[in-house]
Amino acid sequence: MRTLVKQSLVDQIYIQIRDDIIEQVIPWGKRLNVNELQDKFGISSTPIREALNRLQKEGLIEYKNNIGANVISIExxxxxxxxxxxxxxxxxxxxxxxxxxxxxxxxxxxxxxxxxxxxxxxxxxxxxxxxxxxxxxxxxxxxxxxxxxxxxxxxxxxxxxxxxxxxxxxxxxxxxxxxxxxxxxxxxxxxxxxxxxxxxxxxxxxxxxxxx
The missing domain is CATH 1.20.120.530 (GntR ligand-binding domain-like)
Incomplete structure (x- = not known):
């Protein structure tokens, strides 16, 4: 895992998750659980959610009612x-x-x-x-x-x-x-x-x- 720099924490989280999505370490269509990501990075939910919002704007993840954030599926x-x-x-x-x-x-x-x-x-x-x-x-x-x-x-x-x-x-x-x-x-x-x-x-x- 990358070393997280405090002043650019959201950037670091965003880059790590983005890279994992691009390289299919996180598969297409997989649900992204905020609690699991908190445990992985050892941080609060706020920077995780900010990173996920950036990934949504980029079109890599989507939010579904009663499910949460998912990596987009590609058909x-x-x-x-x-x-x-x-x-x-x-x-x-x-x-x-x-x-x-x-x-x-x-x-x-x-x-x-x-x-x-x-x-x-x-x-x-x-x-x-x-x-x-x-x-x-x-x-x-x-x-x-x-x-x-x-x-x-x-x-x-x-x-x-x-x-x-x-x-x-x-x-x-x-x-x-x-x-x-x-x-x-x-x-x-x-x-x-x-x-x-x-x-x-x-x-x-x-x-x-x-x-x-």
């Missing part, structure tokens, strides 16, 4: 909807960022994340590299509302990325991201978006297979 319909929304936002970020014209600076950051993926044999770090690759487009899109919208789906998408890693079992690929990078270098917006759509199509198929 086939949920995977499709999460992927559709995330793809729509990613494609918008690609288009807006490339229209801003800072192609060289953006390409340099994209390449850095590709290299981080290629040089790492840690699947979690490789997944982080892929996530940061997409984040580049959001930063260069310079659209605060687009970024805020992406944050609403980010947590649920992280849950899917964890499932994706487990299904691929060490064979994750960055081939489509390299194609996106090359499209950026060519200033070909439509091609970059097409390869991102291809990436999501392949990933959605893998996730649906994982669910089965």
């Amino acid at each position: 086939e319909k949920d995977i499709i909807e999460i992927q559709e929304v995330a793809l729509t936002l990613d494609c918008a970020a690609i288009r807006y960022s490339m229209e801003k014209g800072k192609i060289n600076e953006m390409a340099e950051e994209l390449l850095y994340n590709i290299k981080c993926f290629q040089e790492s044999d840690d699947e979690i770090k490789r997944a982080e590299s892929i996530e940061q690759f997409s984040r580049v487009f959001y930063r260069y899109a310079e659209n605060s509302r687009l970024i805020d919208m992406s944050k609403l789906i980010k947590g649920q998408q992280s849950m899917l990325r964890s499932a994706y890693r487990k299904e691929k079992e060490g064979s994750t690929s960055i081939e489509n991201h390299i194609k996106i990078y090359n499209s950026v270098l060519k200033k070909d917006v439509d091609s970059a978006i097409a390869f991102m759509e291809q990436e999501y199509k392949e990933a959605t198929g893998i996730l649906l297979n994982y669910l089965k």
